[in-house]
Amino acid sequence: MDKLTDLELSILSMMDGGPPVPWGAAMSAALEFLVGYGLADQDGTSYFITKAGRRALQAKGGE
Numbered sequence: 001m002d003k004l005t006d007l008e009l010s011i012l013s014m015m016d017g018g019p020p021v022p023w024g025a026a027m028s029a030a031l032e033f034l035v036g037y038g039l040a041d042q043d044g045t046s047y048f049i050t051k052a053g054r055r056a057l058q059a060k061g062g063e
Helices: 006-015 025-036 049-058
Strands: 041-042 046-049
Touching: 006 025, 006 041, 006 046, 006 049, 025 041, 025 046, 046 049
Parallel strands: none
Antiparallel strands: 041 046
8 A cells, every 4th residue: 555645645534533634625635545545435425444454554554
């Protein structure tokens, strides 16, 4: 997996209870990346962080 961007880390943090991230085209693309790498998953129109996503967030010093 490539290095996570600040936006991707912010999205993972948001899904783990952190501050909201404004919705936009960049967020949509980042979510697809996160799902593709197993760091997030989708249930209908809702996205959520996976265990792998939490590990990635913690590895980067996230909450």
